[in-house]
Amino acid sequence: xxxxxLNKMRSTIWMLGIFGLVVNPALSEETIAPGPFTxxxxxxxxxxxxxxxxxxxxxxxxxxxxxxxxxSCHGDRHEDSNEKARKDQSCASCHEGPAGHSYSLSKHxxxxxxxxxxxxxxxxxxxxxxxxxxxxxxxxxxxxxxxxMAPSHGPEVRQWICSGCHSPRYVREQFANGKRxxxxxxxxxxxxxxxxxxxxxxQSGALTELKQRLIRHRRNVLFGVGHQSPDHQWWxxxxxxxxxxxxxxxxxxxxxxxAPLERPxxxxxxxx
Amino acid sequence: xxxxxKLIALPIVALLAVSAGFVYVHWSKGGTGAGLYSRxxxxxxxxxxxxxxxxxxxxxxxxxxxxxELCVQCHEGITPGIVADWRASRHALNIDxxxxxxxxGSDHQQLRLxxxxxxxxxxxxxxxxxxxxxxxxxxxxxxxxxxxxDAPHFADKPKAEVxxxxxxxxxxxKCDSCHTRHRFDxxxxxxxxxxxxxxxxxxxxxxxxxxxxxxxxxYRAEGSDWDWSKPLIKGNYKAPTCAYCHMDxxxxxxxHKSLWKFGLREINPHTSKNQVLRKRWIKxxxxxxEESKAAxxxxxxxxxxxxxxxxxxxxxxxxxxxxxxxxxxPAADERPPYPMGxxxxxxxxxxxxxxxxxxxxxxxxxxDYFEMxxxxxxxxxxxxxxxxxxxxxxxxxxxxxxxxRIETKAKELRNLFEAExxxxxxxxxxxxxxxxxxxxxxxxxx
Numbered sequence: 011x012x013x014x015x016l017n018k019m020r021s022t023i024w025m026l027g028i029f030g031l032v033v034n035p036a037l038s039e040e041t042i043a044p045g046p047f048t049x050x051x052x053x054x055x056x057x058x059x060x061x062x063x064x065x066x067x068x069x070x071x072x073x074x075x076x077x078x079x080x081x082s083c084h085g086d087r088h089e090d091s092n093e094k095a096r097k098d099q100s101c102a103s104c105h106e107g108p109a110g111h112s113y114s115l116s117k118h119x120x121x122x123x124x125x126x127x128x129x130x131x132x133x134x135x136x137x138x139x140x141x142x143x144x145x146x147x148x149x150x151x152x153x154x155x156x157x158x159m160a161p162s163h164g165p166e167v168r169q170w171i172c173s174g175c176h177s178p179r180y181v182r183e184q185f186a187n188g189k190r191x192x193x194x195x196x197x198x199x200x201x202x203x204x205x206x207x208x209x210x211x212x213q214s215g216a217l218t219e220l221k222q223r224l225i226r227h228r229r230n231v232l233f234g235v236g237h238q239s240p241d242h243q244w245w246x247x248x249x250x251x252x253x254x255x256x257x258x259x260x261x262x263x264x265x266x267x268x269a270p271l272e273r274p275x276x277x278x279x280x281x282x
Numbered sequence: 283x284x285x286x287x288k289l290i291a292l293p294i295v296a297l298l299a300v301s302a303g304f305v306y307v308h309w310s311k312g313g314t315g316a317g318l319y320s321r322x323x324x325x326x327x328x329x330x331x332x333x334x335x336x337x338x339x340x341x342x343x344x345x346x347x348x349x350x351e352l353c354v355q356c357h358e359g360i361t362p363g364i365v366a367d368w369r370a371s372r373h374a375l376n377i378d379x380x381x382x383x384x385x386x387g388s389d390h391q392q393l394r395l396x397x398x399x400x401x402x403x404x405x406x407x408x409x410x411x412x413x414x415x416x417x418x419x420x421x422x423x424x425x426x427x428x429x430x431x432d433a434p435h436f437a438d439k440p441k442a443e444v445x446x447x448x449x450x451x452x453x454x455x456k457c458d459s460c461h462t463r464h465r466f467d468x469x470x471x472x473x474x475x476x477x478x479x480x481x482x483x484x485x486x487x488x489x490x491x492x493x494x495x496x497x498x499x500x501y502r503a504e505g506s507d508w509d510w511s512k513p514l515i516k517g518n519y520k521a522p523t524c525a526y527c528h529m530d531x532x533x534x535x536x537x538h539k540s541l542w543k544f545g546l547r548e549i550n551p552h553t554s555k556n557q558v559l560r561k562r563w564i565k566x567x568x569x570x571x572e573e574s575k576a577a578x579x580x581x582x583x584x585x586x587x588x589x590x591x592x593x594x595x596x597x598x599x600x601x602x603x604x605x606x607x608x609x610x611x612p613a614a615d616e617r618p619p620y621p622m623g624x625x626x627x628x629x630x631x632x633x634x635x636x637x638x639x640x641x642x643x644x645x646x647x648x649x650d651y652f653e654m655x656x657x658x659x660x661x662x663x664x665x666x667x668x669x670x671x672x673x674x675x676x677x678x679x680x681x682x683x684x685x686x687r688i689e690t691k692a693k694e695l696r697n698l699f700e701a702e703x704x705x706x707x708x709x710x711x712x713x714x715x716x717x718x719x720x721x722x723x724x725x726x727x728x
Contacts, residue, residue, distance in 0.1 A: 115479055115482055120475045121470070134514055173577070174361060174363045186327065244447065271705055
């Protein structure tokens with residue numbers, strides 16, 4: 011019965027199908043072009059289809075890096091390309107170290123990891139669609155290919171993204187506290203750098219290394235705050251900076267104590 | 283007569299002293315902060331979210347009384363993430379659903395963040411077990427917040443900075459540290475990742491050492507296929523997880539078998555009290571292994587601890603000698619007062635004298651010892667307890683190197699001091715440790 015009805019309407023169904031392919035570029039794209047594509051091919055096609063997306067991407071840090079084209083995150087085929095790029099793994103292969111580690115230790119990272127199999131990754135990166143924020147949920151929110159967490163996007167964008175789950179006051183206070191934590195870390199860096207600058211006579215590779223440690227530990231606080239990892243805010247951050255200050259002071263004070271001791275013995279005329 | 287007077291006076295004086303002590307402690311808790319040093323600090327605005335009982339205050343922006351569907355209707359648009367989460371939770375799917383207002387209250391100007399007491403109204407068994415953990419003392423989950431706030435270095439540092447501490451210590455004040463909101467899924471809390479946000483990093487690399495062990499490797503390979511809705515009892519899991527061992531049977535206590543505890547000091551593992559704990563471990567391990575093997579592993583752990591403490595005592599002795607010879611620089615009076623401007627200024631070394639060498643403005647040799655004790659020692663301990671052989675070796679190698687460095691450094695300090703005496707140079711008291719961008723800020727903002 012059903013079959014005979016369908017049979018009679020065959021020409022109409024065909025017509026509708028062809029009409030659909032012609033007027034709906036997305037549908038024709040999926041059918042016509044599965045890939046593989048090179049990055050240049052992606053960009054040349056999508057520049058006319060999604061000019062805004064390409065513009066965002068060009069302004070971001072990824073476009074400047076020749077090693078990270080479309081294919082790095084999306085793979086080289088249309089099939090599953092969004093699903094693939096939305097998952098944390100697509101970021102983790104490059105963003106390892108404290109950036110990735112701080113996120114995967116955070117509650118967001120943990121929840122996301124444990125729910126990965128149950129999450130529908132075809133959902134757009136929008137509020138209410140994900141159990142916990144992923145890298146892309148925050149940094150490419152709503153598919154914006156500029157970094158939506160970058161200061162250039164402004165605090166309102168961050169506020170909007172986080173308050174998809176948290177109360178506006180909570181988000182505001184967390185950001186404000188994070189800023190204060192960073193200011194404190196900056197004071198420690200300043201204290202250390204001033205101590206190092208005060209020891210101008212002192213030629214030591216140790217101080218240069220300590221300066222680099224200050225910068226590294228300050229960066230851990232930043233990742234700890236941004237990704238909400240108390241372990242990075244604290245153990246890899248603040249007390250580590252305190253330790254750097256202790257060792258800088260030790261080096262400086264020892265230098266000052268040793269200087270007068272070395273003077274009497276240095277180069278008296280008959281020594282040669 | 284005089285003798286009798288003494289007999290009467292002594293207990294009266296003692297009684298007065300004790301009650302004065304109680305009054306003082308009570309008074310000291312009445313400040314703007316919380317705990318023993320509450321009169322010395324005020325909370326950072328964000329602290330209310332970690333310790334709602336003490337510091338959370340509802341906003342008064344939205345006026346009205348709301349319940350169940352009314353809350354959801356509005357928050358579906360405002361905070362869709364948590365509504366979606368709640369809809370998928372057992373709270374929402376229950377025949378008699380647990381709605382927003384059941385936990386948060388219905389007056390929008392007097393909303394509360396749920397404390398364990400709020401959850402305990404329905405989850406009485408779990409809350410009871412959780413509270414009962416206090417009898418094992420600290421470390422434990424239930425005492426985590428009050429002990430953090432009572433630590434002198436919490437009061438001593440800027441409050442924005444030490445919010446990092448209370449994030450993890452909020453395990454005592456909120457249930458969502460493990461049962462993340464608003465799904466509150468028991469299955470999620472059973473998995474080891476639920477613990478690692480706090481149980482990782484230098485002083486407690488629990489996650490790192492577990493995942494490096496055979497148990498952890500098995501979990502990593504197969505864990506996502508296991509049925510996590512099953513209770514934490516014998517036969518339900520192919521390999522043990524954090525919760526399987528430390529909260530066996532689903533008991534909401536982690537201290538109930540804890541033998542070496544945090545690993546900060548040496549214990550006698552064979553006291554009658556500890557024999558009871560040992561038996562508990564052996565019984566648990568024998569869910570899968572032979573009892574004799576489990577007993578042997580405990581003995582191996584004791585041996586590892588003995589070796590670690592041998593090294594630590596040596597290092598501590600070196601430091602105490604330096605202190606009695608007055609060779610530590612900065613000297614106690616060259617440091618900003620720590621902790622909390624105590625009456626007796628002294629270089630504090632090791633666990634029993636406080637953790638002064640933990641954080642700032644001590645000599646580098648004290649910091650070396652602190653890192654040896656707090657990072658390397660605890661790393662070795664957790665490796666031994668969780669079964670990461672490589673971790674044990676690397677921890678002990680690091681401790682041996684630290685001990686060597688401390689001994690060499692002590693020799694250098696003595697030589698420097700002797701050379702100064704010989705040259706009749708008395709180094710002027712150093713101001714170096716008292717000033718600096720952070721040091722000045724810290725003095726004014728704690």
